[in-house]
Amino acid sequence: MCSSLRHDDLKEMLDSNKDSLKLEAMKRIVAMIARGKNASDLFPAVVKNVACKNIEVKKLVYVYLVRYAEEQQDLALLSISTFQRGLKDPNQLIRASALRVLSSIRVTIIVPIMMLAIKEAASDMSPYVRKTAAHAIPKLYSLDPEQKDQLIEVIEKLLADKTTLVAGSVVMAFEEVCPERIELIHKNYRKLCNLLIDVEEWGQVVIINMLTRYARTQFLNPNMNESFLEEGSDKTFYGSDEDSDEEEEDKDKKAEAPMVKRKPYVMDPDHRLLLRNTKPLLQSRNAAVVMAVAQLYFHLAPKAEIGVIAKALVRLLRSHSEVQYVVLQNVATMSIKRRGMFEPYLKSFYIRSTDPTQIKILKLEVLTNLANETNISTILREFQTYIKSMDKDFVAATIQAIGRCATNIGEVRDTCLNGLVQLLSNRDELVVAESVVVIKKLLQMQPEKHSDIIKHMAKLTDNIQVPMARASILWLIGEYCEHVPKIAPDVLRKMAKSFTNEEDIVKLQIINLAAKLYLTNSKQTKLLTQYVLNLAKYDQNYDIRDRARFIRQLIVPTEKSGALSKYAKKLFLAIKPAPVLESPFKDRDHFQLGSLSHLLNAKAGGYQELPDWPEAAPDPCVRNVEVPEWTKCSSREKRKEKKVDKPFYSDSDGESGPTESADSESDSASGSESGSGLEESGSGSESEESEEGSESEEEVEKDKKKKKKIELKKPVQVSESEQSSEEEVRKHERKNKLRKSVSESESDDEEESKSESSQSESEDSESEAEVKKKKKAAETKPPPKPVKKECKKEKKEMSLLDLDDFEPTPSPQATPLNSFLSSSLVNDLEGLSLSDAVLSPAAISPCSALKSYELLHRITGDGLCVEYCFSRQPFPPDANMVSVQMQFTNNATSDTKNLHMEDVKLQSGMRVNEFTEIELLPAGETASAVMGIDFCDSTQAANFQLCTHRRKFFVSIQPPVGELMRPVFLTENEFKKEQGQLMGMNEISEKLTLDVKCRNEHAIVQRVITAANLSRVPCGSDKECRFGGRTVTSGSLVLATVSSREDGAAQLTVNCEKMVIGTMLVKDILLALTQ
């Protein structure tokens, strides 16, 4: 009654018009829910407030609604329209939370509404809303599993999403809705691998676990050749993953697929990609992530590489005791299979008296697993300490552990046995009892040597009361009664006396002992046995009565005795195999490590079995992405774009570039090319072989001439190898010609898209080659395969995007001027800026020698594509600004109006001169504009919104350091003088080895000038190139010198009073010169 009164009071408050009262009421209601009190009768009063303006009230109403909607379905429907309105709100947080609540209301009637909302949200412009959509998928699925097919479509769509925000959530949805549809992952596999490091930590766990399963279905067991190969050769294969001779191996492997088992193992590059990209996550602060990577390595990595996880797992042992508990369980399982890996960390598993018992026992398990001939003495010494612990459960476990060590390591068996025998005189009965049980097991292995121990134990029957121990002693005496012929009957005598007071298991063993003695020494024990059997006959326990009856029939010869009694001796005194003391963690690794099922050693609901490795690898081509939506730009934009996208973990490639570029392996690992670079190199190496095999000699020759080109062509080869897998090998040769031409037409696209990343000096020759190929491509017949069609389409898209490709065929967007610009343009430009000519900003055309960056992608921009480049022209309105040339392309079907910028967010000190509004950009047209940004001599990004009449896009421009300066003319003497003043801290030098193609003066100048907006300073020596410039904002002098020697060794020196700029510049130039 009282409560209903109070509720009335709450209802009143909810009905008032004051937000503060409503809020107060809602807070009290939520407090009730939190305490588990029923507040369902307030539903009508609460649901009215769902549209309340006050956001906190609204949120609390949502909390209430989600909690009670299932119980009050009809009333809950009243709120739906509010959420539907919320789904259209311009504020992304409101859209997302409307979807969240709508999908959390478990009312079956609204399933279609939910479905619609999810579908819509899945293509929302805000990644946060898309993330929420991913979260909503499993909710709807659990409400109505019939929607599965439609939901899978949404999942498929979201899997293709390229933002890190969505990736984790959608994989989670995938795991809950359709974990069996592994084929959905193929196309997204490489993307997921590459995004992984930037995904939020919870998503990382889900993705890694899923990819572990995926990899088990798609790749070959890296350890399968363990038996075939010597340790040494093993190593070389693992070590030299991606070099060329291995690609040849790979080729062999493909050609003779059925023979694959016999062939030396070669890791799929995608497999390698996964291992490589997950490894840094071992350093995560999140224990779940570390564990996920550890299990991935355990299940997928070659044996030689698994070791890396040990250190990280040991680190987790410092964490909370719950974390320790789970980690130790997994370590226990791993340490059985791969003992060597944890051996160096043996001491980390030493036990402290303050550890909780469950942790102690697990550590003990690990220590036991790690014991071997070399460390057993240390471990036993530790165990000795443990036996004195006050924690008796732990002591018992230690004794068990000693027993296991003794069985596993023959050398210490006697030592252990002696130690255990000493424990028999321990004051604590539990210790003694446990020792007896373990000794019994040990003695079974070699009883004849230890009759004195058996005698000693026989004496213990007077003192030990623990039933299990008594039973063990009796069994021992019975089993080995011939070793103790005098004592055994005496023990039986004593036992017969106390029979009625014994526990059941002891009674059973007494009967057992009696029977055995009767068979071996009936003279002395006949009466005793009969006495015992008589006592047992009237025991309360039916098991004992049964046993007594059974044994009597078996051993006591009567006239009616059956056939079995002849064999009684054989039955009782058969040689029993010694028990094997095994770890309870043995074979637990058939469960995926780190999983709940592994922990419980039982399959939990929803557990996905970890599949066995396939016999032969499925076609790796399925992972090739024809139109890499998400990478489209990155192959061109590479490093810079990367920088904008993910400055964390992956950004510093620029800085670390020089060292990494030295070896190809770590080069592709470094972030610089990570996006698509990795992907291409991944797919490339595996398909190369098939190409080399089938391609005409001419092609091969060409390839050899330009190694660079091979690299560029990889994606082509991919599509080709895809084909070859589709066709039969026999048809190969016949179709050879056709395919070749196809591959060439495709290679064009690739080269175009890549042309920017290739060095400018090779541009001339490349474009020549391209023209040639163009001709060939023109001759190509219409492609018979759909793949080709796609490629055609793609080609078009590529050309739409690339301002700076060298494709001679006119495309509507590319400025015709581009194609005619030669590499000498750089020099021309240099002259231009020297002459100080002021050009009208609008008249500047994007020039191909300058790198252009994507500001807004066609897809995200609703058809509007924006690129920018640093035109290196002075910006007339403000000399301190860097001029940025923007090129707008409207790929949409409708016109775009009122293109302008808004909401500029800058670091302090930075300024922006906005470009003039573009009032109309008709469909299919291109327009350009110039804006100026004062970056304050920092590489901080300028963030702003690009607005059209319909939408706003968040974009950001981040300058490479080389664009933060302008050329300045200096004479040799001036240069030397200035350089002299910028010594010490202001001078940074680096030694480097010049790229092979960059050994002449011309090439060096060109590359330096491309990397940084500097001008050449005349110099007497042709072994030295000097450059000068000033930073745009502060006008600080920037001097660069490259002195080279014949053998390609060179030294780069940068003098600049701004040390940060200097350091960054050195790295950029270094990169330009070495690649």
Add this chain to the structure above:
Amino acid sequence: MIHSLFLINSSGDIFLEKHWKSVVSRSVCDYFFEAQERATEPENVPPVIPTPHHYLISVLRHRIYFVAVIQSEVPPLFVIEFLHRVVDTFQDYFGVCTEAAIKDNVVVVYELLEEMLDNGFPLATESNILKELIKPPTILRTMVNTITGSTNVGEQLPTGQLSVVPWRRTGVKYTNNEAYFDVVEEIDAIIDKSGYGSEQTRSTITAEIQGVIDACVKLTGMPDLTLSFMNPRLLDDVSFHPCVRFKRWEAERILSFIPPDGNFRLLSYHVSSQNLVAIPVYVKHNISFREGSSQGRFDLTLGPKQTMGKSVEAVLVSSQLPRGVLTANLNPSQGTYTFDPVTKMLTWDVGKINPQKLPSLKGTMSLQAGASKPDENPSINIQLKIQQMAISGLKVNRLDMYGEKYKPFKGIKYMTKAGKFQVRT
């Protein structure tokens, strides 16, 4: 993933429940209580308990059990780590994470839990993001809110959610820009019992140094910090806050990061085991029981060992005496001692060690009448602090800030503590 969460206090009351999917009856906790009864110590409750229809995964922090109910396969560490994150968030918001604090702020707790999980999957766990969504309660804000009717709940999507630096909120402004870093190292060691006489012969069974760098950064704007060490080679195994650029560390051994706003743990590390660990104190002990007598001797002396001239402070010695011990009659040369006759826990708050006059604790223990001589010897746990020193010798070389123009105030503090420092007797 996570279905429901129950908070249970030490007396076994469920004082908060939250469900993210359909409601799970709180009777599911009965299985937990059963397990709790079976476990002798609170920390021995298994973290994962299977029940017929659900699985319970729990963590124990601040004497509150956080019990998550799950229904299907999920990595247990995922749940455990999340629960710890929840506790950390509460601590961050309310200063302490006690039953009283949670009950007082139940609405904020509920709002937080609502944001942290969606359908049982973590949504926002970064403290910087959460603080933009739900402002931490302060007395001032509560008062202002009651007067103005404004709320604690943010209306805009936190900037971090979409940015590439999700851990940092934008628009941070401070009048005093400061960045403090605490290098805290802990020595974990087990010292052997052997060598009763002199401390030289006493051997170290295992000793290692674990360290963390905790930061408190209050800087305006988007500062980009780099922190370099004089001797980065010391660091053997590291784990980072997500803000640290891993590549840069790999290549140059420099910590480069855009810090979150406020307090955070930048780095935890393990000092490579090749380096010998300096043990700052030694213990001379003689704890013995005579056969047949109901008396035992207790004699403990502490002394500084390798402290590099710094003084050892806040020393606290504790030891779990054998169960047979009834009382202890001891005489400390400094500080105070307590003996809990129920748990048999002896604690001696020593304070600072004066090298001239070594602290000692001497006296007798009386055993229960008739009890035989305990055959186990208690081990001695030591806590201590040494200010202004990182025992591994780790030194920060410099801290630089890029991206912002102002000059921040920078501070670095070193401290060494005993972690799990145990002397066996």
